[in-house]
Amino acid sequence: MASEPEKAIAGVWYPAGSSRATPASLSAKGSEWKAVGSDGAVLTTGGFSKLEISARVGAIPRRITFADGSTFETSDNDAIDAAIKPHGGRAFGLVHSLERFHPRLALFVVLVVVLAVGIYRYAVPAMVEVAVLVTPPVVPELLGQSVMASLDQTVFAPSQLDEDIRDGISKDFRAIAAFSERGADAFTLNFRQGGPIGPNAFALPDGTLVITDELVALADDRDAILGVLAHEIGHVEHQHSLRQLYRAAGVTGLIFLIGGDIGAGIEDILIQGAALTSLTYSRGMETDADRYSVELMYRAGRDPAAIARFFELLRDHFHDNSESDFLSSHPATPERIEETRRYAEELRTGGE
Numbered sequence: 584m585a586s587e588p589e590k591a592i593a594g595v596w597y598p599a600g601s602s603r604a605t606p607a608s609l610s611a612k613g614s615e616w617k618a619v620g621s622d623g624a625v626l627t628t629g630g631f632s633k634l635e636i637s638a639r640v641g642a643i644p645r646r647i648t649f650a651d652g653s654t655f656e657t658s659d660n661d662a663i664d665a666a667i668k669p670h671g672g673r674a675f676g677l678v679h680s681l682e683r684f685h686p687r688l689a690l691f692v693v694l695v696v697v698l699a700v701g702i703y704r705y706a707v708p709a710m711v712e713v714a715v716l717v718t719p720p721v722v723p724e725l726l727g728q729s730v731m732a733s734l735d736q737t738v739f740a741p742s743q744l745d746e747d748i749r750d751g752i753s754k755d756f757r758a759i760a761a762f763s764e765r766g767a768d769a770f771t772l773n774f775r776q777g778g779p780i781g782p783n784a785f786a787l788p789d790g791t792l793v794i795t796d797e798l799v800a801l802a803d804d805r806d807a808i809l810g811v812l813a814h815e816i817g818h819v820e821h822q823h824s825l826r827q828l829y830r831a832a833g834v835t836g837l838i839f840l841i842g843g844d845i846g847a848g849i850e851d852i853l854i855q856g857a858a859l860t861s862l863t864y865s866r867g868m869e870t871d872a873d874r875y876s877v878e879l880m881y882r883a884g885r886d887p888a889a890i891a892r893f894f895e896l897l898r899d900h901f902h903d904n905s906e907s908d909f910l911s912s913h914p915a916t917p918e919r920i921e922e923t924r925r926y927a928e929e930l931r932t933g934g935e
């Protein structure tokens with residue numbers, strides 16, 4: 584109590600509901616605070632616990648609001664802090680004022696940050712899922728057709744493979760695709776000369792698969808080829824390319840697609856469809872497709888670890904991931920090969 588300031592704090596006083604300032608001083612001694620006019624008359628008085636004291640924000644004058652609604656204003660922030668200090672833990676008025684004033688700005692900033700982070704972390708993936716759900720089947724079909732047509736015009740040449748080889752791969756492909764959820768008829772395997780894209784295989788969202796002559800020539804190992812195709816079936820089953828496309832469309836595109844004019848939204852997506860071929864899958868999607876390949880090959884009675892052999896083949900042939908389109912989007916890391924082998928072994932030993 585002895586440390587409480589004796590000195591009056593200079594400022595101005597406003598009667599309740601009035602903007603008429605009266606020069607005054609604040610006597611902030613003990614639990615009873617008083618605003619005193621320049622003539623020494625007490626203008627108002629109030630118990631500390633009933634006061635509302637604005638928080639300190641830079642050099643902005645502090646306002647002390649008394650229970651009668653009148654306010655005392657001062658720019659002597661240090662003096663107010665010193666006067667509040669002795670009240671420490673039982674400063675109900677102070678806590679109340681903190682809740683009412685100061686946190687508003689901080690709360691707003693926090694909300695904006697949380698919202699922004701939340702949209703990117705949760706809302707976009709959720710919106711992508713909704714968009715995938717509301718996508719009519721015609722969209723992946725149109726996408727598949729238009730991308731295939733433009734690739735045929737610009738990149739591909741007709742396959743030069745022996746018909747026997749193509750027939751053999753097609754037959755084996757249908758046999759493994761028959762064990763997929765969609766069934767063999769949901770997939771179409773196309774053979775093309777890859778030209779600039781070299782040894783490659785990819786899938787479009789409608790179940791159109793492409794395998795290049797270069798890949799077939801590289802992998803003198805039927806199961807390895809089928810392992811890659813099973814991996815691509817996995818991308819289709821999980822609708823990975825549609826998801827990546829929607830993710831690339833961004834928040835505005837998704838709002839447009841889900842909430843707005845669905846026709847116009849799809850048109851936009853179709854225009855961007857050409858970008859499908861340059862979209863790479865996330866690491867998580869690649870892992871999903873690898874596991875899918877292992878499972879599908881296992882169900883079809885083929886070597887479940889075949890996809891790992893294929894990655895080793897490519898790695899040994901190219902030495903460097905950047906030399907191959909397929910490797911640059913499907914890095915043949917030791918972890919990936921190891922993980923695929925481990926999962927295949929798990930299926931072999933655990934699932935009799």
Ligand SMILES: [Zn+2]
Nearest residue numbers: 864869872913
């Ligand atoms: Zn992949």
